[in-house]
Amino acid sequence: MPSPPTNAGQTFAPEPLTHEETQILISTVSTRSISGIRLRALIAVMYGTGSRLNETLKLEPRDVDLQAGSIRIRFGKRKPRKDLSKAPNPYRVRVVGVDPANLAHLARWMDKRASLGLTARHPLFATYSEGNVGKPLDPRYVRAALKRAAERAGIDKRVHPHGLRHSLAFDLAETGVAPHVIKDQLGHESLATTDRYVSHLNPRQVIQAIQNRRPPEEPGR
Template sequence: MPKRKIPVVLTEEEQERLLEQPNPRYITGERNYVMLKLMLCTGLRLAEAVNLKWQDINLTSGKITVREGKGGKDRNLWIGKENLELIRNWKEKQTEKAGESLDYVFTSMSKGTVGNKINRRYVQDMVKRYAEKAGIDKNISPHTLRHTFATDLYRETGKIRLVQKALGHADLSTTMIYTHIVDDEMEEALKNFRNGKVTG
């Protein structure tokens, strides 16, 4: 069986630098920031993020229902207070700009197209552009944010089944790739740990 390629993930510092790129003075910058933050905090696929509707987010509990993700199964995710506040603020701004409550969470905000579902290609280009501006020397795509979420969740919990559920993977073997990332990091850390520092 061929060894699966280890996915590219962002360090904590790179995530912070990426999130510093959208300009909050512009409504599109605010939308992009919320979108990046949500993808990093929930592991949404690009298609799931652009298809996300307001009716799928409980603005009280922070529960997000991902409708028929890959494999046709709905799954539930949750966001914490800080991100919930961000989402609520974004809904207010979006509604104010559009002059009405919209269906989709992430929409075009340009004149004449306000309310249209955001374009997938735009999101791909946006992530690449911000990564370059942030000086991140890695091949970044929206899927990198999902890989980063999964790796960080596994690092924090150590529970691969929980990561599988959050990602909506039908098969655990697909999720196991994230244990390899952490194993490789541990190997590197232990090889360098007290290297030549302790003498017998």
Template sequence: MHWQSAINSFKNYLKIERGLLENTVNSYILDVEKLVKYLAINKIEVGPKKISTEDLRSFIYELSKVVNERTQARILSGLRSFFDFLVFDEVRDDNPVLLIESPKIGRKLPDTLSVEEIDEIVAAIDLSHPQGQRNKTIIEMLYGCGLRVSELINLRLSDLFFDEGFISIVGKGEKQRFVPLNDYTQHLIEIYINDVRRLGEIANGFEDVLFLNRRGKQLTRAMIFTIVRKFSEEANLDKKISPHTFRHSYATHLLENGADLRAIQQILGHESITTTEVYIHLNQTHLRVTIEQFHPRA
């Protein structure tokens, strides 16, 4: 089996059998393609069936000269999945990555915003601008619902259940979940739909998409990043802020105000509670105050 054939089969497996989103699939494929490029540059003529652990160690060693430990670990994880697939597909009898130890990395805590900082970002949005109300609603949904960017741009009118107070979200792995919608965010969505979206151009095929660009088509991931970066800069916040920062802030503020960790896990759509537990470490001061307030021996 040649590399391109193996990569194509792996891509189909990730899409069809594992149901992963396009961006996730592309990330896996890119990891394998980095290995193939390394082999070509160094004139190492070996296919996916015969490549050895030593070949892979050499690749990781060269990689370590240009990328940090976290990136190395992520690429190793992608390669591990690729060779697991080859074993599953009976192309190989073993996974050569299993004998390679991932570099030790500390757990990176996500950046968060305070409520005041989020208010400053929202206040920086000019509502007299044609896209002002849309942009405000986008920011408030990122924070008010804890959505991923892909979940936000794929949100449809038919996913909104205002009477029940929920929105339907299709997250990673095409898994559906229902996210509670607070009254304030719902009110902003209704204003955007009735006073802005309804009056603008709507292109064919995008009638059900909630957030539209000026041409009446679906917004891109890049556009959401641009919106967040623009108003964060205008609010003069000295932080590196991305759309995901609002998701982290949403979870952190819920936990600080007494929300159950399992409930936060369900709302965020985390498959493992371990992923959600990172928020426990975000605010040690708050945890100390909680102990002093509620523990009988405090």
């Protein structure tokens, strides 16, 4: 069973990172250590695709198409019970895109993992230490590693796996990507879900409406 987060049951306001903050976060992670190369790839996948942590940790090498710049997520959210009669697979499957910069971090990890004795039968992001090769990463390890990286980067926001998903949604909305594309990338069931998600993270219309208010008239005019 995956380890629950240490803050389970607590609620925090979303604090999406800007694209620039995400690049700073990645840049502070070591390019020399194996764990650093793996963490860079983890951040690149979670931010580059908007995948959830459990989706990311269940990826296998065969899910990645470096040439096409895509990743197949085979373990998305579970389907409603009524849909299982049509398709026995209980999970929603989707194919998402990855931009070239984030794909490069993933490609480097894929090259490195091959030299560590990790094979196609092991998770994409697996352990590699002696006597513990090929085991799935513990979600608590990923959360702690992100927190340490954020501290080194001097980022005051709360940096966590789902926050990287928020950050991609924020960036896509900010750059004018169509809502239906954001929906498919994030694996939302409906556009209404995506609209609520993006409006909460990036309430552009509210901000613009207030900024465009007519200035108050001067007294006596």
